[in-house]
Amino acid sequence: KNEVEQSPQNLTAQEGEFITINCSYSVGISALHWLQQHPGGGIVSLFMLSSGKKKHGRLIATINIQEKHSSLHITASHPRDSAVYICAVSNFGNEKLTFGTGTRLTIIP
């Protein structure tokens, strides 16, 4: 079993829809990261959180430490949101990231 699992693997939605991507992890963590990767492009950090909820524009990230679960939400989705969204965790005393396999999101105009 992977330490970090994401669902769904692929998600296609119409422009304007509310998007939810889920991440579950099996080990104790110090922080959870949500990252965005465009085709052929580098990785951009969206959020880093260890508790509660963070919001940036149309993006919202939540984490439930007890349930070892995090969600990334996108409101009023737009075709430019099409990318791979990756969940990653860092463990106590170690900065290295352990990644999920990513969720490929496609927003259709």
Add this chain to the structure above:
Amino acid sequence: GAGVSQSPRYKVAKRGQDVALRCDPISGHVSLFWYQQALGQGPEFLTYFQNEAQLDKSGLPSDRFFAERPEGSVSTLKIQRTQQEDSAVYLCASSLSIAGGSYNEQFFGPGTRLTVL
């Protein structure tokens, strides 16, 4: 430069050839990470430096892989006698590493896509 840069962006190597991949982290960033991303997969950790010290190399898949950061800035990942299974995108990331904690945002470079024929 404002971000992490990597060179070359693309590298095609014949099987058995040695390659060297370069990473220029953000100036002043203490921590530097190398990750390997196979096609359709999430990145996987290779090795980690704090300044010039290689603190963790547990992710290096074989002794053909070697990384260095001699002056605590630029890093080079070297792969000897490349094999087809080494084909992947190699990502470099750096972080400021305030207080050496695990709460530091990592900034990623664009990656080097290595194809071994």
